[in-house]
Amino acid sequence: MVGGGQLARMTHEAGIPLGIKFKLLSNAPQESAAQVVSEVVIGDHRDLDTLRAFARGCDVITFDHEHVPTEHLRALEADGIPVRPGPDALVHAQDKGVMRAKLDAIGAPCPRHRIVADPADVECFADEIGGFPVVLKTVRGGYDGKGVWVVRSSKEAAEPFRAGVPVLAEEKVPFVRELAANVVRSPHGQAVAYPVVESVQVDGVCDTVIAPAPDLSEELSGQAQELALRIAHELGVVGHLAVELFETADGRILVNELAMRPHNSGHWTQDGAITSQFANHLRAVLDLPLGDPRPRARWTVMANVLGGDYPDMYSAYLHCMARDPQLKIHMYGKDVKPGRKVGHVNTYGDDLADVRERAAHAAGYLRGTITE
Amino acid sequence: MVGGGQLARMTHEAGIPLGIKFKLLSNAPQESAAQVVSEVVIGDHRDLDTLRAFARGCDVITFDHEHVPTEHLRALEADGIPVRPGPDALVHAQDKGVMRAKLDAIGAPCPRHRIVADPADVECFADEIGGFPVVLKTVRGGYDGKGVWVVRSSKEAAEPFRAGVPVLAEEKVPFVRELAANVVRSPHGQAVAYPVVESVQVDGVCDTVIAPAPDLSEELSGQAQELALRIAHELGVVGHLAVELFETADGRILVNELAMRPHNSGHWTQDGAITSQFANHLRAVLDLPLGDPRPRARWTVMANVLGGDYPDMYSAYLHCMARDPQLKIHMYGKDVKPGRKVGHVNTYGDDLADVRERAAHAAGYLRGTITE
Incomplete structure (x- = not known):
């Protein structure tokens, strides 16, 4: 790897x-x-x-x-x-311009978009879609909110062009929430779909994932899974594919981003699914039969642990284990820096409110934003 | 480690x-x-x-x-x-003579036993307990049936004495089945008990473990857990303690062996318990709060994968994954030799017959004793 x-x-x-x-x-x-x-x-x-x-x-x-x-x-x-995934597939996760063009070609629903040349061109795009705000993204190199700008006028649109990388303009979708449809596909075409999850973002960074997405209609859930499977097939993905989606107020789903590797929105599968995204990614890239992606619990919640102001998380780590013996902690062995993802926690159970509270408490306590 | x-x-x-x-x-x-x-x-x-x-x-x-x-x-x-565990505890898992003496001292139920000096002394012991057969064990160095002999006369009793190691004689308990009570204990005395399991041995080697032990009365299950917790406390064990037990026809439990480390009878916890024996062993030896030992499924079955006649298990591995996408395979990276433990499989679910069949099929197929 x-x-x-x-x-x-x-x-x-x-x-x-x-x-x-x-x-x-x-x-x-x-x-x-x-x-x-x-x-x-x-x-x-x-x-x-x-x-x-x-x-x-x-x-x-x-x-x-x-x-x-x-x-x-x-x-x-x-x-x-x-x-695996091969370059012809991976380029769609590397280059947002190539990704949008391909998704258009296969009829996958996307936010309105086009490559823009300069701030004046951004103004034209804003006119086409009914006005600002506009989302600008460098086609390569962005992640976790980096390489993404939301601009309210052409005057604010200078910075994205400074890197000399092509810039993609997209409408700012008035979504009600973000979802992720995760699938895994083998070289010979076997594929499995995980339950569609809700991804709660804070400051452009994934904060919490709820599996399955609460109150998601069976119809929309099925649409999202079918869309992700179709993208995996059409793009020739091998391994894990995360399709990040916007759910709109009028009940549509639009593709936000693609990732062709295990993904933060699939970390819940380590403790919440029969086969984790990591095991299935390996099984796919090695062309082994895939494992069952179904959930093991009614609800599983993943909360990212971000670094806080104190580099030593040890006493918080002890506290969280003692408070909740069912808590599943996943630490990454990273030095703590404020805002850096240093781990995540998974919780599961039958009562969503309880499962969410336990995950949020542990993540907050480990970060230092909760002290009791 | x-x-x-x-x-x-x-x-x-x-x-x-x-x-x-x-x-x-x-x-x-x-x-x-x-x-x-x-x-x-x-x-x-x-x-x-x-x-x-x-x-x-x-x-x-x-x-x-x-x-x-x-x-x-x-x-x-x-x-x-x-x-951890410290030498004062670990010696009870290293030396069966020390172990039996200590268990006697704390009133833990054991098969009748004593250290014997030579084949004539074995004859005396047989007379004391009502006749042969007698089980002879070297007090140190045995495992998986090695260092253990069942003798039917003093003439058969020469070999165990050849190594020059003290020999322990025990009655051959007419047990109805073998159980294991697994507990984990911290330096400060926190302890957790896993459900008592049934361990099915074939040729002196653990073949299958069923969690929890089917049809075990709540009373006997509680007795076994309390006994294991008491042994852990009295011996000052830190980490995982496996207490292998005989269940007799008249509803008693007798201690067979002790192991102070993760144990084959606890492998089911990887996929069947909220916290695995391995995680809890680490949490104990590092004096971290212990994790919840409760089961995640109604039934979990572990079956050991022994090496068969063919060193290449790859096609069998593919077959098992394809046949049962819920199967949890755990391979040890060892070269295949006939009879060598090279991995295990875990299965879980609500229907014990189905769960057992799936585990037995996978283990048998991987070994090569089942070919369809």
């Missing part, structure tokens, strides 16, 4: 019972996954020679992020190394 | 979400746990200098087997390294 973050850490964890020999390419030995994996190569995923040396002897290469240059993926494929 | 077997492998797996930095002392780099742990020291656990160098910088030392000499554990403690 290329990338030493928490997704690789948790994928290795899921690979241990499957008997999978896991090799990691990490930028630094102190990265989250590098702390727990036996076979680690330290190197830069943007360097083709490093990638080639790393890939030698691997049955398959997969990723914990989208930042390997597409042309390097093609070079690895030309060397005969199976790359 | 000292010892590179599958118990260490699965303990590391459980430590990843807890954010625990796991260091391993393993005999060889290809051992089960050494394949998946980042920080591995290769060395001999019988050598004190090796143990001392390994222990430097560790917050606590624990074990995946009972084979570290008791005097070395005392030396580590004298160096100021917390050893």
